[in-house]
Amino acid sequence: MKVYDLPDSRGHFGPYGGIFVAETLISALEDLRIQYDRYRNDADFQAEFAYELKHYVGRPSPIYHAKRWSEHLGGAQILLKREDLNHTGAHKINNAIGQALLARRMGKSRVIAETGAGQHGVASATVAARYGMKCIVYMGSVDVERQAANVYRMKLLGATVIPVESGSRTLKDALNEAMRDWVTNITDTFYIIGTVAGPHPYPMMVRDFQAIIGREAMTQMQEEYGRQPDALIACVGGGSNAIGLFYPYLDSAIRMIGVEAAGRGIESGQHAAALTQGRPGVLHGNRTYLIQDENGQIIETHSISAGLDYPGVGPEHAWLKDSNRAEYIGITDDQALEAFHALCHYEGIIPALESSHALAYAAQLAPTLARDKLLLVNLSGRGDKDMATVAQASDITF
Amino acid sequence: MSRITTVFDKLRQQNRKALIPFITAGDPEPALMVPLMHELVKAGADILELGVPFSDPMADGPTIQRSSERALKYGVGLKDVLSMVEEFRKDDTGTPVVLMGYANPVEAMGYETFAARAKASGIDGVLTVDYPPEESEEWVEHLNRQQIDAIFLLSPTTPQARVEQVAKMAQGYVYYVSLKGVTGAANLDLRDVADKLIRLRSRIPIPIGVGFGIRDSMAAKAVAELADAVVVGSRIIEEIENSAKENILTNVYRLVRSLRSAIDEAGSKH
Structure with a gap:
């Protein structure tokens, strides 16, 4: 049986995936790839991840x-x-913890996230509180309205929720805005992407978590x-x-x-x-x-x-x-x-x-x-x- | 020799730097596009950068986002942008036109079709923000088959080793993104740009243009002293945005004229 081993070293799943971003983000993604490669096989990292999943998430x-x-x-x-x-x-917390642990090891003090329903925003706000990091969540203004309870949850957890007014004012526009924040604050900021999309290594990393x-x-x-x-x-x-x-x-x-x-x-x-x-x-x-x-x-x-x-x-x-x-x-x-x-x-x-x-x-x-x-x-x-x-x-x- | 190279050669002989205005195609309305392009040339533009409207302009600040949304209200797509350039070419065969935009409209048209149509419309170069060199092999092949320059970005975060790689692929000119941020941002650090350009200069055999955050004549002049070309986008689009329709051409002319004068005052260092 052929063993499944995707993505390739540049994040391709057949013709899909890859790294399609503006130049300013390339080095940050390369840094993330190198750090993730290191910690995905690191016993201490995996032990801490497993501990958090058991005792904090309840797995x-x-x-x-x-x-x-x-x-x-x-x-x-x-x-x-x-x-x-x-x-x-929801399942979103599994990935948010994994990325937050990585952010800490990379010395990033500020995390940003995009959210649609608010579940990933809540998960990101939660882990930011848990590890003492500053958290900014971008959310389309249409979603802010239809998910008011989750917006309040994020605020209770100490996150700043920024309503996004551009484009269709939903998840895709929140992602655009988070990318713009990241490109501006690339030195101290870790972008916690909530799904298996985005540039390599995100789809692989989120999948693994x-x-x-x-x-x-x-x-x-x-x-x-x-x-x-x-x-x-x-x-x-x-x-x-x-x-x-x-x-x-x-x-x-x-x-x-x-x-x-x-x-x-x-x-x-x-x-x-x-x-x-x-x-x-x-x-x-x-x-x-x-x-x-x-x-x-x-x-x-x-x-x-x-x-x-x-x-x-x-x-x-x-x-x-x-x-x-x-x-x-x-x-x-x-x-x-x-x-x-x-x-x-x-x-x-x-x-x-x-x-x-x-x-x-x-x-x-x-x-x-x-x-x-x-x-x-x-x-x-x-x-x-x-x-x-x-x-x-x-x-x-x- | 490409129109872009011809322009830079000529400027070098005159000890002058290039002014490259950026506007979004179809903003504020499609009918004004070709007159606006001619006005920019009249005011002293050496090369025109035309933004292809896209629904999700991730690398752009609020000003260019709004311009893209205005153009999209008219349904302006890549095909329409090419027609506008074709129209412009009827009266101007000398000024290079560079398309700047995002990958998906090109993906939707297909590389081969796009390259052939772009050539036929008189496009000289293409800069696709979200096609970094690593993902561009086939793309560049198609452009080159039609003698269109593939223009790439460098940024303050580009490591030295990568500069060499980009230098190998880059054609026409290299677009140096002057700051960490989106277009139109307010955090331009000229000393940092100067430091970076000195290091880029020895590795990049073709002209270097600098853009993002150049908001006034003073900044334009300062950048002209460091680079081969100055790219101004958001500031021009603000002028379009803030002008009554009947004054757009006059106001844009005045603004670009003043940028031109500032750039020509810059002493040539290279």
């Missing part, structure tokens, strides 16, 4: 058998990898079920929770399904399904699938879930799609909401709207399979942050 996160929901659906058994139980309520999800799952499945699942299912915006689950399984033959946001329906044009509807291009430091017009302008995306509302996707997913190692499909806002309510109803778990996309696909797939099949869904975050959005979708005002 390992359990695998939970959603028995009532599976019975209701009448087919394969749905298992949930409970990243929602992590400290701060999130791969704890898949590694734990492999061990837990063996211990608790005596075998590995028949399929892995995860939502994909930038794609960090999905790659975290998939990566340790890449050398196996297990089916992998990434679920993108089909928003108001693919045919409406209001979606965020970069892999299934986009074309390859260059944005935010890497070559990948992008939602763009015929002139190469990036188009505004839509998803009910702010965390999936991004016109690009991590370059490794672009490669996994082209090489047919993973499948990618779309789930609409309405389908995600239905799965959201189903999980509340049958299991007493309030999932994040992002994760609800993965749940919705599991709900489609399960009834088509035999009862002894196992579907492992990454429940990447909890839904407390989405109360206002879900209530609004049901025409309820508090």
Whole structure:
């Protein structure tokens, strides 16, 4: 069997990935690459990372058998990898800790981050407080409005939240603004990118920090079920929770399904399904699938879930799609909401709207399979942050 | 010999430095573009840099971001920019035109198509902010097949070893980014620019232009004493932004004229 060993030394996953940034950032990325290369194999670094994940985050996160929901659906058994139980309520904290530990070793006193739903912003603000670093979070003003609770959480944690008023005022513009900050404050600042996108080494580094999800799952499945699942299912915006689950399984033959946001329906044009509807291009430091017009302008995306509302996707997913190692499909806002309510109803778990996309696909797939099949869904975050959005979708005002 | 090299050779013989104004194509409106280009030349521009509007201008400060957004409201894309240059070329076959922009519009058009169309429109050089030399091999090949110069950036953070690598690939002129930051920033440190340029000079065989943060005649003059070319962008775009439509050409002319005079006052050091 061919062992998966991407990216190459310059960050390429086939034709995707790479380093597409302005000259001023090149040396900072080279420095980051060298430092990360050093610490990824450093026993002290890895021991500290493992300690923090166990004692601060609360790992390992359990695998939970959603028995009532599976019975209701009448087919394969749905298992949930409970990243929602992590400290701060999502998988984002795994990566934020990894990068913060690296920032400390690199002597950077100031961290910046971009955020969409606010989960990565909260995770970054959290680790900045934990390690005594100054934290600036860039967030599109549209997202600031729809994720007010998370904005307040970041402020409570001592971060400065800067609303971004340029472009479409969402996650992509927050990323642009964070890049502009980084290029200006390159000497003392560490940019904590929240997903498996951006220039090399970010997609690789974020993947490595999130791969704890898949590694734990492999061990837990063996211990608790005596075998590995028949399929892995995860939502994909930038794609960090999905790659975290998939990566340790890449050398196996297990089916992998990434679920993108089909928003108001693919045919409406209001979606965020970069892999299934986009074309390859260059944005935010890497070559990948992008939602763009015929002139190469990036188009505004839509998803009910702010965390999936991004016109690009991590370059490794672009490669996994082209090489047919993973499948990618779309789930609409309405389908995600239905799965959201189903999980509340049958299991007493309030999932994040992002994760609800993965749940919705599991709900489609399960009834088509035999009862002894196992579907492992990454429940990447909890839904407390989405109360206002879900209530609004049901025409309820508090 | 390329138009860019011809211009620099001529200036060197006259002991003068180049003035390179930057404007965003289609800002403030497409109809004004070609007249604005001619006005810049009339006011003393040696080379024109035209920004290709992009939805996500990561390396640009607020001024150029706004200009890009204004142009995008008219739907100005790469194809339209090429048509504008073609139109400009009907009356000006001597002034080099350099496109400056981001990778994705070029990716969308395709390297081969872009290079052929750019040549046909009379483009002399292209600077793509987010194509560093490492990712540019195929890109430069396509440009060179059409005798278009591939222009690259150097910055205060570029290590010496990399300068050599960029020097090998760079054509036309090298664009030295004068500060750590985005276009139009206010933290220009002339002493730092001077130090860096002395070290670059021995390694770069082609002319060096300096841009980012050059906001007035004094800075333009100071930079002209150090470099072969002075690039001014955000300041000109502010003038466009702050002028009533009927005064844009006059006001831009006056501003560029004053930059020209300041640059010509600079004593030649090289």
